[in-house]
Amino acid sequence: MLHPILLWAGLILHSHALKAVAQKPAPGDLAPKLAGTSFWQWTLVGQRETLGQACDSGRIFTFRWSAKAFERKVQIRSCVDGEWRATTAVWATQKVGVETLLLLNGKPAYYIRFMLQNGTEILRLTERGSTPTSPTRHYYLRQTAG
Structure with a gap:
């Protein structure tokens, strides 16, 4: 049986190792592209920014992630009947052949592709x-805050 102090020291070292690994995204992880270092907001191309005001159409996606807390959330605001309505979901990505699928609350929702338009990165x-x-x-969304 391990001495309690050795067991405690091993747990501390193990937890620090997990935190160190968690702070770096895995190769191919889209979290830094979707959410930067903590969050990014993406707005439909051509949409006027009217949060706090009446709207006529539009969608705003705010992707958040925390490597330390292993947490990824997205808030999706949609214009419905002239008002902004928000839903929140846990997000993840999954490779499907050559494409990347965005999962919301574990269910397939969107295929993701990044492209350049006039030198600006666009999220489709x-x-x-x-x-x-x-x-x-x-x-088609452009980064508007973050």
């Missing part, structure tokens, strides 16, 4: 139709 989120007759929607 694609929502595929669930049936052959439902439309595929593309949302």
Whole structure:
């Protein structure tokens, strides 16, 4: 049986090692691209920023992440009937062949692609139709805060 002090020291070292690993995103992890070092806000290209005011259309995604707390959340604000309505979800990404899928609360939601438009990085989120007759929607977003 290990001496209690050795066991305690081993737990402390192990927990510090986990924290050190957690602070660096894994290669290919999109957290730094989606959320920077803690959060980034992405707004539909061409959308006027009208938070706090009446709206006519639009969507705003605010991606947050914390490597220390192993936490990733996104707030999605949508214009509904002239008002901003917000939902919050836990987010993750998953590779599907050559594409990257954004999962919200563990369920597939959007395919992610980053592209350049006039030298500015644009985030394209694609929502595929669930049936052959439902439309595929593309949302083109630009970083507006973070």
